[in-house]
Amino acid sequence: MVQRLDTWLDQAAQQREAGSRVRRRRPLKPVDAVRVHDGDRVLVNFSGNDYLGLSGHPEVAAAAVNTLQSGTCGAGASALVTGYRPEHQALEARLAQFLERESVVLFSSGFLANLAVASSLTARRDTIVQDRLCHASLIDGARLSGARLLRYAHLDTAAAGRQLSRAGEGNALLVTDGIFSMDGDVAPLADLARACGQAGAWMVVDDAHGFGVTGPGGRGVVASAGLSQEEIPVLVGTLGKACGSAGAFVAGSRALVEHLVNEARSYIYTTAMPPAVAAAGLAGLERVIADDWRREKLRELTGLFREGAAAMGWRLLPSQTPIQPLLTETSEMALRLAEALRARGFLVVAIRPPTVPEGGARLRVTFSAAHETGHVEKLLEALEECRDNP
Secondary structure, eight states: OOOOHHHHHHHHHHHHHHTTOOOOOOOEEESSSSEEEETTEEEEEOSOOOTTSOTTOHHHHHHHHHHHHHSOSSOOSBIIIIIOOHHHHHHHHHHHHHHTOSEEEEESSHHHHHHHHHHHHOOTTOEEEEETTOOHHHHHHHHHHTSEEEEEOTTOHHHHHHHHHTOOSSOEEEEEESBOTTTOOBOOHHHHHHHHHHHTOEEEEEOTTTTTTSSGGGOOHHHHTTOOTTTSOEEEEESSSTTSSOOEEEEEOHHHHHHHHHHOHHHHTSBOOOHHHHHHHHHHHHHHHHOHHHHHHHHHHHHHHHHHHHHHTOEEOSOOSSEEEEEOSSHHHHHHHHHHHHHTTEEOOEEOTTSSOTTOOEEEEEOOTTOOHHHHHHHHHHHHHHHHOO
16 A cells, blocks of 8 residues: 555654754854854854855855846746856856866756766766765766766775776766865876776766865866866866855866757756856856965865864864864764854754765864954864863
């Protein structure tokens, strides 16, 4: 007999509760670049992805407002119907120039961009090889493509090469995050690119957390590794993190972009990014390009935190990026620690399975160039109090 939906939903809710996996949304209202109202409390936010502190930058906000005042709110249609505007074209051109790629196409989200790449470049006779800790959007894109999905141990280039050798006669795609969003570590791109060259595979890098944050001029981990468009033919990035706006892009050859525009269902059949969002993204990109001091400040804050947290005995992963996981033994401990920090004025969200592997519960501490040294020092003081008296 088929279960009633409400019965099934109740059982699923009970399972989440039993496993400390209940997630709830909080309506947070920004106070400034790093503080938020959470109910009746003001908290310093150490959980966002606004790495360069640009989401509230006056030039970014002004670009959006000016576009709204001179046009409409939404694009009104998909890009291939009537939704493609001069704001989209200008942002794509500037991104291509900045990233030293022939062409760029915009998407409304990183999830849609990753679905587009997998579904339009592979089919059932093909193979996709992925790092085991790839982002959910990369995994879902591979599954929806119909291609055979093979995964390799995290950051293990030799294992990636072995999986590539198992690919059949069709296309082979090797896919990896540039910086992994939960561990903060960096993929060995140069070694993986060599493995792809030997296997005749195409390489895809999702640099959502590296674009704007790392690399020469903020061009990301691919530029850090000195890899060309030929070596990394598909580069994905987002505008909702370092650029302080929203949306995403795929960069590569003109032929790649033309193919995505004509074949990617998640591009063809969705409303285009709002023009004001594209204008804000362009303004944010200009600040990414101009403001090297933001990246330098991020490095300083990250180093300060790592040194202080390690001295207290907290378990850290070897990340040198603004993503600093603080490992706990259980999901329950992660939740208790997050609540203890909230009581002390800090927003640091607990990350639990299935977002991370079993046994990998943590606080994901992230930094912004808008944080001050004092914010980090006070967070470390709070962590010391929590360690001794949670």
